[in-house]
Amino acid sequence: xxxxxxxxxxxxxxxxxxxxxxxxxxxxxxxxxxxxxxxxxxxxxxxxxxxxxxxxxxxxxxxxxxxxxxxxxxxxxxxxxxxxxxxxxxxxxxxxxxxxxxxxxxxxxxxxxxxxxxxxxxxxxxxxxxxxxxxxxxxxxxxxxxxxxxxxxxxxxxxxxxxxxxxxxxxxxxxxxxxxxxxxxxxxxxxxxxxxxxxxxxxxxxxxxxxxxxxxxxxxxxxxxxxxxxxxxxxxxxxxxxxxxxxxxxxxxxxxxxxxxxxx
Numbered sequence: 001x002x003x004x005x006x007x008x009x010x011x012x013x014x015x016x017x018x019x020x021x022x023x024x025x026x027x028x029x030x031x032x033x034x035x036x037x038x039x040x041x042x043x044x045x046x047x048x049x050x051x052x053x054x055x056x057x058x059x060x061x062x063x064x065x066x067x068x069x070x071x072x073x074x075x076x077x078x079x080x081x082x083x084x085x086x087x088x089x090x091x092x093x094x095x096x097x098x099x100x101x102x103x104x105x106x107x108x109x110x111x112x113x114x115x116x117x118x119x120x121x122x123x124x125x126x127x128x129x130x131x132x133x134x135x136x137x138x139x140x141x142x143x144x145x146x147x148x149x150x151x152x153x154x155x156x157x158x159x160x161x162x163x164x165x166x167x168x169x170x171x172x173x174x175x176x177x178x179x180x181x182x183x184x185x186x187x188x189x190x191x192x193x194x195x196x197x198x199x200x201x202x203x204x205x206x207x208x209x210x211x212x213x214x215x216x217x218x219x220x221x222x223x224x225x226x227x228x229x230x231x232x233x234x235x236x237x238x239x240x241x242x243x244x245x246x247x248x249x250x251x252x253x254x255x256x257x258x259x260x261x262x263x264x
Contacts (some may be wrong), residue, residue, distance in 0.1 A: 002017070007069070008033045008158055008190040014063035016049055023049050025216035027063070029209065031158070034193040035187050036184055039219070040249065041211030042257065048084075051162040054192060055081045077105045080151030081171040082164045086143040088135040094146045095131035098122055101153040119201070121149040124186070125179060141172035144180065146219035152183065159184075161193040163182050165200070174233065177203055181230065200241060203231055213260040221252050228231055 009031040016024045023046045047184055052058045053065050056074045065072045065077065075081075080101075088097045099118035106114060107227050109160050122128050125145040144164055145192055151159060161180070165173045181204055184191055201208045202225055210221040226241060237244040 003012040010066045012064045014065060017061050022131055022216045023214055025218055027219055028221055031190050031192060034188045034190055036204060036206045038193045038195060038205035039211055040195055040198055040201050042213050042240045043078045043196060045211045045214050047211060048162055051160050051194055055079055055160055077154045077159045078155035078156055079160060080154050080162045080227045082147050082151050084163045084166055086147040088143060088146055090135050093132050093134055094127060095119060095122060097146055098150045099152050105154045118153055121153045125149045141168055141176060142227045156189055198246055202245055208249055212256045220256055224250055
């Protein structure tokens with residue numbers, strides 16, 4: 001079965017095993033162009049495996065993974081990825097780490113223009129003044145902002161975020177959530193965020209999908225986020241629609257875990 005041409009990304013009947021463990025089973029998912037989708041689930045439910053499939057880092061054991069109707073057979077510059085670990089080259093400066101992505105995608109451009117593009121992405125995440133620092137000279141939040149800038153420097157049509165904020169303290173995480181929302185509003189690429197933070201998903205996404213506990217995890221429910229943008233954290237906490245949606249998503253997660261425990 002082929003995805004609709006209007007789909008930026010699609011998973012069709014996807015299954016994936018790691019050794020003898022059935023990680024994902026019969027997963028169906030479509031991302032519309034420019035949509036911000038969040039996938040929430042418990043730790044160990046297969047969220048990172050799902051992102052790796054979308055990134056083309058691994059292949060499904062069954063089903064198909066497609067970008068704009070064409071099979072994904074490996075990584076590509078149209079899909080930028082930010083992992084939980086920022087994975088920066090420690091001997092390179094922040095600017096050089098970002099420019100690596102520009103060099104890979106636009107080798108035909110003059111070096112000065114490639115540097116200017118990398119610097120523009122650092123400026124977008126508020127790190128222009130840190131361009132000459134190496135990762136060891138940056139805080140965890142700053143390193144992750146460099147990783148986001150590097151992904152955006154490829155000018156991807158899809159941005160895949162694999163729990164990129166989970167290792168950060170609460171204040172840094174909140175700041176980066178706001179920056180991701182602002183960057184998405186600027187570039188309007190499709191985004192898939194995987195997270196175990198329901199509030200983060202509601203703050204950032206157009207739609208929330210719930211991944212059931214593994215083994216054999218599936219996308220079990222979908223919730224539209226009916227909240228106007230831009231969204232302010234303090235205002236959301238007073239919004240009845242926000243509280244209602246949070247309770248519904250949490251109830252779904254808890255029900256899925258209870259069913260899994262009963263079946264064990």
